[in-house]
Amino acid sequence: MSKNLDQKVYLDFNATTPLDPEVITSITESLCQGWSNPSSQSSAGKGAKQQINNSRALIAQMINANFSSDIVFLSGGTEANNVVFHSTYVHYQNLKKIYNDLESLPHFIISNIEHDSVRLVAEHYQKTGLGELSVVNVDPNGAVRVKEVLELIKSNTVLISIMLANNETGVVQPVEELATEIRGISDRKVPIFVHTDAAQAVGKIKVDVEKLMVDYLTIVGHKFYGPKIGALYARNCLVPNLKQSPLHHLFQGAGQESGLRPGTENTPMIVGLGKASQLVSENLEKFSKHMLEIRDYLERKLIEVFGSENLKFNGKSDKTQRLPNTCNVSFVSSPYFKGFQILEHCEILEASTGSCCHSGEFKASKILLAMNNDFEAASNALRLSVGRETTKEEIDLVVKDIKKSLEKIAVINYFKKI
Secondary structure (H helix, E strand, O other): OOOOOOOEEEEOOOOOOOOOOHHHHHHHHHHOOOOOOOOOOOOHHHHHHHHHHHHHHHHHHOOOOOHHHHHHEEEEEEHHHHHHHHHHHHHHHHHHHHHOOOOOOOOOOOOOOOOOHHHHHHHHHHHHOOOOEEEEEOOOOOOOOHHHHHHOOOOOOEEEEEEEOOOOOOOOOOOHHHHHHOOOOOOOOOOOEEEEEEEOOEOOOOHHHHOOOOOEEEEHHHOOOOOOEEEEEEEOOOOOOOOOOOOOOOOOOOOOHOOOOOOOOOOHHHHHHHHHHHHHHHHHHHHHHHHHHHHHHHHHHHHHHHHHHEEEEOOOOOOOOOOEEEEEEEEOOOOOOOOOHHHHOOOOOEEEEEOOOOOOOOOOOHHHHOOOOOOOHOOOOOEOOOOOOHHHHHHHHHHHHHHHHHHHHHHHHHHOOO
């Protein structure tokens, strides 16, 4: 069964996931055995350091990184994304000391569906006069067009940051195609680095940095049954004689993480992240197959109960690939079927109306509006994301619960008209 809260059915696994039991065991053991300071030369300290390096290797294996030293542990995805922008900004400033004819500011490119931990960082550089920013729009299916990204490149472009899969629609972005095109660009004083926030993709689809050919990749543990910490992949960041992805720390302090992230490492959580990564490496095909089966069953049941003419599946298209667990659906038969109201009247379903970070106050989904959906479709949407253990029986309960919710809303608005 999936994560039930007081007989609730939880379909918000894109927001966060519970810890896998094996992850809990690994964290608990490390709390007892890895308690020492990893920088200490004591036997316990060396043991803690070894646990960290073992986890680093497990994460590198999960994403097919050539060097485990390319993995840097951070507090989470937000810090990782900030570090990427900061690092490429500093790199550009260093290039200006070599080339006198460079533009005064670095140029960043993002899409209009990025998570706030990318969008707001990029906008910060623009608003404070530290950088230039271009934003590429997605198409109505929710995918970036590579050609349009390439058309935005300028002589001072230093970073392109496009998420690997969207948190609301599950649409997988053409990052591999984009990075391949960027690799083919030569004769530039300013190298273009490609970053992808893979928070939603890891644990659901295969994430292979050698296939994607990205320079940076963000990893977030709590999205794949791990702890609430993260890691950043930075290609060849510590490997001499190879093209390196520059990495500059945000904080001042001691030299932990090879000088790339000051602060005493949180060994037990790092061990938990390593275990979660190992489980993905060993079971991804099984996890993905189950989630796809359940998600497709959910969509069939929705069509069966409500009719395809009354539904709009956002991001579902023959032209795009979606994460196997994500269904974003708008109930378009009535303007009163707002997503937040549907959830308010559900007794069983636990889900989101959009990005979890915006849950306190209802607004139409920025992501769905960015896909050229009308306001009603963007307002009437639910994001239903299944997990590794969600069952068809739970889906049946959820669909019945939604049906009852829509009936309640219809009755309420009928009497309001009288």
